[in-house]
């Protein structure tokens with residue numbers, strides 16, 4: 191389905207990004223993985239993708255660093271699909287929230303998306319490529335959740351960046367959408383579930399479909415947003431949250 195397409199995935203050494211890279215490769219895309227994790231530490235993640243795309247590439251790219259991003263984009267022969275997925279979360283109650291924590295979230299989760307998406311779309315427009323941008327948002331981009339103000343605000347920004355880019359890039363045939371995962375038992379939330387008892391206790395009460403999600407479900411939605419089936423879809427936030435963002439009540 192995606193034969194002949196090149197897909198760049200940021201945060202590709204992480205759980206969700208790696209599942210996206212694997213599934214896009216399974217559908218025939220040539221995959222370019224970017225992450226700040228040194229190549230040696232990402233060896234297992236790279237190997238899992240290469241099982242589906244033997245020519246898959248990996249580069250250390252910090253999405254905060256515009257010069258590095260521009261250089262990495264310039265080095266691509268072409269690009270059709272971008273999964274702007276790199277992200278962090280570090281919980282701190284609002285009254286204790288350090289300015290550095292706030293800034294880190296905005297720099298990585300939001301400005302990182304701006305850097306990658308702008309650099310890539312400039313290349314797409316110059317080449318006449320009708321590409322796809324798929325950003326990783328979160329169900330908490332529109333719902334407050336305790337102790338992660340910097341994260342929720344960064345994801346709210348991602349949602350508007352998606353809609354803004356969708357509006358401006360439509361005339362170039364570039365489609366921009368997001369996946370908004372709920373609580374996934376992997377990656378960022380997986381670590382919080384294991385390491386933060388107060389987080390696990392809250393999670394136990396808020397998923398209408400009871401169980402946390404998994405990375406493969408999120409990656410399947412990304413494949414859908416990269417596929418010919420969604421050629422008329424732009425500016426959408428596709429939510430896969432087990433009903434978390436529905437009104438919460440007991441019973």
Ligand SMILES: NC(=O)c1ccc[n+]([C@@H]2O[C@H](COP(=O)([O-])OP(=O)(O)OC[C@H]3O[C@@H](n4cnc5c(N)ncnc54)[C@H](O)[C@@H]3O)[C@@H](O)[C@H]2O)c1
Pocket residue numbers: 200201202203204205206207224225226227251252253254275276277278298302326327328329370371372373374375376377378379380
């Ligand atoms: N796990 C969840 O429940 C969940 C829920 C909603 C949204 N998300 C979003 O999914 C995305 C992926 O997160 P994950 O859960 O797979 O976590 P993860 O920690 O497994 O993956 C995130 C990856 O981003 C990379 N990264 C961090 N800073 C970077 C930078 N400056 N430049 C390049 N790469 C950088 C990390 O090294 C890591 O490999 C994030 O945007 C996150 O906000 C996750």
